[in-house]
Amino acid sequence: MGTRKGTAVTRSVRKRTEGVPRLAVWKFASCDGCQLTLLDCEDELLSVAAEVEIAYFLEASSAPGPGPYDLSLVEGSITTPEDLERIQHVRRVSKHLVTIGACATAGGIQALRDFGDVREFAAVVYARPGYIATLDRSTPISANVPVDFELRGCPIDKRQLLEVISAFLAGRRPVVPAHSVCVECKARGNACVMVAHGTPCLGPVTQAGCGALCPAFDRGCYGCFGPMESPNARALNKQLRALGMSTPELVRVYRTFNATAEPFRQASESAENSREADDDA
Amino acid sequence: MAAFVLDSLEPLIAELRSRGFAVVGPVARGGVIRMEEISSAADLPRGARDEQTPGRYRLSTHDGDLMFDYAASPDSAKRFTQPPRQTLIRMRRGDIEEVEDEAPRLALLGIRPCDLAALAVQDRVFLGGRHPDPAYRRRREALFLVTVNCAVPGGTCFCVSMGTGPKATKGFDLALTELADPHRFVVEAGSEKGVDVLGALSQAAACDDDLAAAEEVSRIAAEHMGRQVDTEGIQQWLPQAHDSPRWSDVASRCLSCTNCTMVCPTCFCTTMEDSTSLSDGTAERVERWDSCFTLDFSELNGSPVRGSGEGRYRQWLTHKFATWYDQFGMSGCVGCGRCITWCPVGIDVTEELANLR
Ligand code: SF4
Ligand code: SF4
Ligand code: SF4
Ligand code: SF4
Numbered sequence: 001m002g003t004r005k006g007t008a009v010t011r012s013v014r015k016r017t018e019g020v021p022r023l024a025v026w027k028f029a030s031c032d033g034c035q036l037t038l039l040d041c042e043d044e045l046l047s048v049a050a051e052v053e054i055a056y057f058l059e060a061s062s063a064p065g066p067g068p069y070d071l072s073l074v075e076g077s078i079t080t081p082e083d084l085e086r087i088q089h090v091r092r093v094s095k096h097l098v099t100i101g102a103c104a105t106a107g108g109i110q111a112l113r114d115f116g117d118v119r120e121f122a123a124v125v126y127a128r129p130g131y132i133a134t135l136d137r138s139t140p141i142s143a144n145v146p147v148d149f150e151l152r153g154c155p156i157d158k159r160q161l162l163e164v165i166s167a168f169l170a171g172r173r174p175v176v177p178a179h180s181v182c183v184e185c186k187a188r189g190n191a192c193v194m195v196a197h198g199t200p201c202l203g204p205v206t207q208a209g210c211g212a213l214c215p216a217f218d219r220g221c222y223g224c225f226g227p228m229e230s231p232n233a234r235a236l237n238k239q240l241r242a243l244g245m246s247t248p249e250l251v252r253v254y255r256t257f258n259a260t261a262e263p264f265r266q267a268s269e270s271a272e273n274s275r276e277a278d279d280d281a
Numbered sequence: 282m283a284a285f286v287l288d289s290l291e292p293l294i295a296e297l298r299s300r301g302f303a304v305v306g307p308v309a310r311g312g313v314i315r316m317e318e319i320s321s322a323a324d325l326p327r328g329a330r331d332e333q334t335p336g337r338y339r340l341s342t343h344d345g346d347l348m349f350d351y352a353a354s355p356d357s358a359k360r361f362t363q364p365p366r367q368t369l370i371r372m373r374r375g376d377i378e379e380v381e382d383e384a385p386r387l388a389l390l391g392i393r394p395c396d397l398a399a400l401a402v403q404d405r406v407f408l409g410g411r412h413p414d415p416a417y418r419r420r421r422e423a424l425f426l427v428t429v430n431c432a433v434p435g436g437t438c439f440c441v442s443m444g445t446g447p448k449a450t451k452g453f454d455l456a457l458t459e460l461a462d463p464h465r466f467v468v469e470a471g472s473e474k475g476v477d478v479l480g481a482l483s484q485a486a487a488c489d490d491d492l493a494a495a496e497e498v499s500r501i502a503a504e505h506m507g508r509q510v511d512t513e514g515i516q517q518w519l520p521q522a523h524d525s526p527r528w529s530d531v532a533s534r535c536l537s538c539t540n541c542t543m544v545c546p547t548c549f550c551t552t553m554e555d556s557t558s559l560s561d562g563t564a565e566r567v568e569r570w571d572s573c574f575t576l577d578f579s580e581l582n583g584s585p586v587r588g589s590g591e592g593r594y595r596q597w598l599t600h601k602f603a604t605w606y607d608q609f610g611m612s613g614c615v616g617c618g619r620c621i622t623w624c625p626v627g628i629d630v631t632e633e634l635a636n637l638r
């Protein structure tokens with residue numbers, strides 16, 4: 001994962017343009033869920049529309065305005081040769097580029113192809129795989145161009161999205177802490193599902209942002225916000241095994257939305273390669 | 282102090298409510314004892330018992346009338362004296378508005394002797410220095426404290442080692458000891474407020490048998506501590522263990538998840554978050570719980586001073602058991618065992634201390 005925090009944000013977008021800042025929303029390989037989070041902001045979107053000109057947002061309007069843009073929100077990962085060129089264009093026409101969601105930030109669920117052979121998958125899925133132009137790997141935006149800020153989540157959290165847009169407009173650092181989900185879980189007053197119910201939970205190695213949603217409904221965290229700032233998956237895995245998780249289950253929990261985020265990749269690979277290594281650790 | 286006997290807590294709860302207190306007491310929810318507002322003694326978890334070991338908590342229900350047959354739960358008084366999130370100031374187009382938070386009148390019913398000790402620690406931290414915290418003072422002064430002496434310490438409790446329990450000696454308005462056969466409570470007042478509330482209830486003076494039975498409950502509890510810590514010289518030797526190889530051993534197991542500090546009734550660290558609203562231009566400053574296990578906590582000039590897991594665990598353990606004395610003249614640990622039970626991987630401060638020594 002590229003930049004951890006919005007340290008690059010130092011000046012107000014508005015000051016730079018002397019006018020209304022222009023916002024663009026771009027889509028690469030993704031399910032549109034993160035863009036829908038923006039549309040889901042309803043009331044707030046009206047105020048966003050008053051503060052910024054939403055110049056390019058195909059999900060909301062069919063009449064895109066031309067660049068350059070002060071703030072580009074980018075959804076989706078890079079999976080085709082055409083994406084490779086288009087993301088360079090997006091970077092060129094954007095003063096600030098913020099990735100939104102697990103696909104754009106970590107490669108997304110489609111990065112599961114990285115653990116297999118994409119040509120084999122294509123042969124199974126498509127009648128004429130020869131027409132499919134696709135890359136061997138699904139990469140995050142930061143693997144291709146410099147990124148100013150990465151917003152996590154599958155999908156992103158509405159409150160955090162508004163925070164990031166507000167912060168960029170005000171020229172301040174967004175308040176998007178990189179600590180564990182457990183911090184939010186305890187503040188919210190949830191029962192810890194690991195300790196009180198014996199339910200496996202990825203919260204201790206996952207970045208906060210969702211407000212500890214799953215534990216609030218007695219479910220373990222699925223890790224959709226990706227690895228927290230200092231994940232110790234090896235230690236967690238030992239406990240998850242003690243709670244009864246098998247090696248395949250352990251591999252599977254890390255191989256979802258953020259499978260190729262480095263700490264989660266290592267966690268699944270170490271679980272896969274050596275049961276003993278975790279047990280001895 | 283004169284002791285009395287109550288057959289039921291219903292009149293006490295009603296009296297407190299009639300005096301304008303919201304009564305907060307233990308309820309069983311989601312398989313855990315939580316401290317929540319109650320309206321009647323029927324809300325109390327009759328027959329509930331807990332089982333606490335490192336990284337594990339289970340609640341079960343049994344026959345019988347006992348309502349306090351378990352030990353400390355994840356909620357201490359901290360959730361009420363120092364809420365997880367509070368707005369400090371709001372600013373609109375240059376006008377600063379201090380958010381005067383109204384301190385709710387709360388009667389905490391069923392908090393434990395170790396929790397009272399933790400409140401004394403919080404009082405020292407928030408009120409005992411050069412810059413007393415007025416918001417804490419308002420919330421603290423609005424409390425009415427009904428403690429329950431522990432009958433069944435949890436498997437992770439070590440209040441005897443820390444001199445804070447299992448029987449309360451000070452810091453309460455009323456102290457209850459729950460007795461069985463017949464089900465009743467021996468009650469003592471510890472303050473003027475307590476005497477006043479007790480005076481409004483119809484109660485009988487405790488007889489010698491009641492007093493002997495109550496003494497027996499506390500004596501047996503003290504003999505059944507789940508854990509212990511040798512505190513002899515700890516203020517000196519623990520900081521000197523700075524270079525021990527044990528720190529990297531515990532760091533290999535620690536998740537830096539912060540659960541220990543979040544449930545600790547005395548951990549007081551917070552951070553400030555400033556935010557601006559898109560819709561009406563309001564800016565807000567919020568204080569929320571933070572922990573020395575996060576990287577932002579020790580960030581200076583863009584990188585953390587305590588970047589390693591060893592450094593962070595050492596900070597926590599050393600602060601709680603040693604440097605707290607230098608800072609506040611007392612221990613930062615009251616022996617409630619919460620950090621042991623609620624650590625998802627069961628890291629046990631008493632075991633780490635024994636190994637470091
Ligand atoms: S339920 Fe999960 S996220 Fe919540 S405190 Fe427990 S381990 Fe952390
Ligand atoms: S350090 Fe642990 S045992 Fe001591 S007061 Fe805090 S939570 Fe309780
Ligand atoms: S142990 Fe850590 S979180 Fe707790 S009071 Fe000390 S520095 Fe703060
Ligand atoms: S530490 Fe002592 S006072 Fe606290 S709950 Fe356990 S037995 Fe009760």
Ligand code: SF4
Pocket residue numbers: 534535536537538539540541542574623624625626627628
């Ligand atoms: S000691 Fe346990 S609760 Fe505390 S940060 Fe480490 S793993 Fe989390």
